[in-house]
Amino acid sequence: MNLQTKQYLDKLVETYETADFIKDDPIQFPHRYKDKKDIEIAGFLASIFAYGKREVFIKKLDILFKKMSQKPYEFIINFDENSDILDDFDYRFSVGTDIKQIVLILMALYTSGNSLESLFKYGWKQTGSVEGMLKTSVDYFYARVSLPVTKGFYHLLPDPAKKSACKRLNMFLRWMVRDGKVDLGIWNFIPKSELLIPMDVHVAKVSRVLSLLNKKQNNMSAVLELTEKLREFDSLDPVKYDFAMFGYGVNN
DSSP, rough: OOHHHHHHHHHHHHHSSSGGGGGGGGGGGGGGGHHHHHHHHHHHHHHHHSSSHHHHHHHHHHHHHHHHTTTTTHHHTTTTOOOOOTTTTOOOTTTTHHHHHHHHHHHHHTTTTTOHHHHHHHHHHHHHSSHHHHHHHHHHHHHTOOOOOOOHHHHOOOOGGTTTOOHHHHHHHHHHHOOOOSOOOOSSOGGGGGGOOOOOOOHHHHHHHOOOOOOOSOHHHHHHHHHHHHHOSSSSOOHHHHHHHHHHHOOO
């Protein structure tokens, strides 16, 4: 372990894992709520749209939450399949039909007495790994597609079986499982030591600059390599270094 790199990253975590981080990050959306169901639904929706330019997708999410009257759980369980409220909503690859399909699947999940927490918990218990849990959860959505969705639906929920880095889903898990000044920590069925680093192009680039990542492709294999390296720095909470990667980018 490179002690100098660890000390540097720990300092970045200390600097950037603060409440001030929330206001400019998509995690601001679940932070608006107190009820667990609202938090996890808001977090799920905010995370799957968190790609591209931050200021652009946050504006889009503001529009989406306004359409939901700022009440995600109530909107989900009372959604009318014949409603046109989502028809004009789009973001990059995804159109209204894609988000409508996600809402309908969430509606079926919650009205059956289950939740996103119970879905992910089932995947964890069945497989014992984060990769397996993500595949189980994504497969749940894939198996319930009933509308003529576009490729945008599958972009929002990438297939872990195709070795995707699953950055946004891993970020969602970070929000739900970790506690602290930024993350919400409302799920406790999985230890935070098992979480995987949310890897996008930025995190991958920073990791290679810091000699934390050797693999050339930004896929699940790279996520596992980087997370294992970060566990050398903190075996109980390796994903806290997501804040350090952000901070390094800001500083450099």
